[in-house]
Structures are given as C-alpha cells and as structure tokens.
Amino acid sequence: DTGVSQNPRHKITKRGQNVTFRxxxxxxxxxxxxxxxxxxxxxxxxTYFQNEAQLEKSRLLSDRFSAERPKGSFSTLEIxxxxxGDSAMYLCASSLEDKxxxxxYFGPGTxxxxx
Amino acid sequence: xxxxxxxxxHVSVSEGxxxxxxxxYSSSVPPYLFWYVQYPNQGLQLLLKYTSAATLVKGIxxxxxxxxKSETSFHLTKPSxxxxxxxxxxxxxxxxxxxxxxxxxxxxxxA
Numbered sequence: 001d002t003g004v005s006q007n008p009r010h011k012i013t014k015r016g017q018n019v020t021f022r023x024x025x026x027x028x029x030x031x032x033x034x035x036x037x038x039x040x041x042x043x044x045x046x047t048y049f050q051n052e053a054q055l056e057k058s059r060l061l062s063d064r065f066s067a068e069r070p071k072g073s074f075s076t077l078e079i080x081x082x083x084x085g086d087s088a089m090y091l092c093a094s095s096l097e098d099k100x101x102x103x104x105y106f107g108p109g110t111x112x113x114x115x
Numbered sequence: 116x117x118x119x120x121x122x123x124x125h126v127s128v129s130e131g132x133x134x135x136x137x138x139x140y141s142s143s144v145p146p147y148l149f150w151y152v153q154y155p156n157q158g159l160q161l162l163l164k165y166t167s168a169a170t171l172v173k174g175i176x177x178x179x180x181x182x183x184k185s186e187t188s189f190h191l192t193k194p195s196x197x198x199x200x201x202x203x204x205x206x207x208x209x210x211x212x213x214x215x216x217x218x219x220x221x222x223x224x225x226a
Binding site (some may be wrong): 106 | 125147149151157158159160163164166205207209212214215217218219220226
C-alpha cells in the first residue's frame with residue numbers, strides 16, 4: 001500500500017506567477033484534504049473533497065486558490081498570482097470514510113517559496 | 116468548534132529520560148484526538164488516535180497517550196527517549212472531517 005504522494009516537493013516562484021501542485025492519495029481513499037503549514041505553526045485546513053465533490057473551503061482559501069479532484073482520484077491545488085504570503089508547506093492528506101472518524105494520512109508536502 | 120492547546124513549544128530531554136508532551140482539548144462532545152509527528156521537511160506521521168474505545172492508547176515507536184476527561188487532557192508520553200525522537204509533535208482534534216492542530220512542540224534529545 002503506497003502512501004500519499006505529492007509533487008513537486010519544492011517550488012520556488014516569483015511573485016505574480018501561477019503554480020500548481022498535485023496530490024495522489026492512497027488508492028482506495030475517498031476523502032482528500034489540503035492543509036497549509038507556515039513556519040512554526042500547525043497545519044491549517046484549506047479544503048476537503050469526498051470523491052470528486054469539493055465539500056468545504058476554508059476562509060483561508062482566497063479567490064486566487066482553486067482545487068480540483070476531477071475523477072475522485074488525484075487532486076490539484078492551483079495558486080494564481082502568487083504573493084509572498086503564500087510561502088508555506090502545502091500538505092495533502094487522504095482517508096477512507098469511517099463510521100467513527102477518519103484517520104488522515106499525510107503526504108510529504110510541497111514547500112512553496114515565493115520570491 | 117473543538118480545539119487543542121499544546122503547552123510548551125520546546126521540550127529538551129536527555130537520552131533515556133521520560134518524554135512528556137502536553138495537550139489539552141476544548142470540546143462540547145466526546146472528541147476524537149490524534150498525535151502526529153513531523154520530521155524536518157517531511158509530512159506528518161500518525162503516532163496514535165483516541166476514539167473512546169480505551170483511555171490509554173498505545174502508538175508507534177513506544178509512545179502512548181492517556182485521555183483524561185476530568186482534566187480535558189491527552190498528554191503524550193514515552194518512557195525512554197531516543198535520539199531518533201527528535202522532531203516536532205502535533206496534537207489534533209477532529210471537527211467532523213477536518214483536523215484542527217495545536218501549534219506543535221519541538222523535542223530535542225540530548226546525548
């Protein structure tokens with residue numbers, strides 16, 4: 001059972017450019033989450049998919065951010081017109097829907113640096 | 116919404132000594148609680164999970180945590196620290212399908 005994978009692992013971009021990150025969840029997992037982690041802080045929830053449906057977006061997710069999960073498998077997170085404040089680690093997690101609560105398994109993250 | 120607070124942003128222990136990381140939760144309903152570990156430039160790895168089946172939860176790498184409702188706590192312990200335990204540790208609570216994390220505690224292990 002392979003874990004959650006994310007690509008790229010690192011991305012350096014100039015302010016104003018667009019970037020896209022990819023997440024491949026554990027194959028049978030129907031739920032997928034994106035979190036953002038800034039230096040010295042815990043991860044903060046950004047958005048959540050159940051299969052291909054995006055069910056919630058955090059207020060942290062401005063209009064410049066968009067996420068998709070077109071076939072209920074991999075997901076992409078795009079940031080348009082990047083700003084220096086977007087510099088962070090972007091973490092993806094996946095889980096299998098459970099009657100109690102899901103256990104989320106995290107990928108290695110994509111570290112974004114906006115110059 | 117449910118939340119967690121981690122007490123102490125840094126903990127330094129000697130190799131072989133007890134590791135104690137503190138987490139308190141705020142919840143109006145029985146919570147689902149988690150401890151994750153993060154090594155430098157890596158994602159989060161699940162250490163253990165509390166789902167009300169047992170108040171003492173054993174996890175990987177010799178860690179365990181005890182749920183105490185009277186103290187609203189879910190502290191993480193390990194009897195004997197190893198150099199490989201140096202990492203950042205996060206307590207989290209489940210709010211429906213999403214996790215809310217504490218600010219984290221960085222553990223350093225002295226030889």
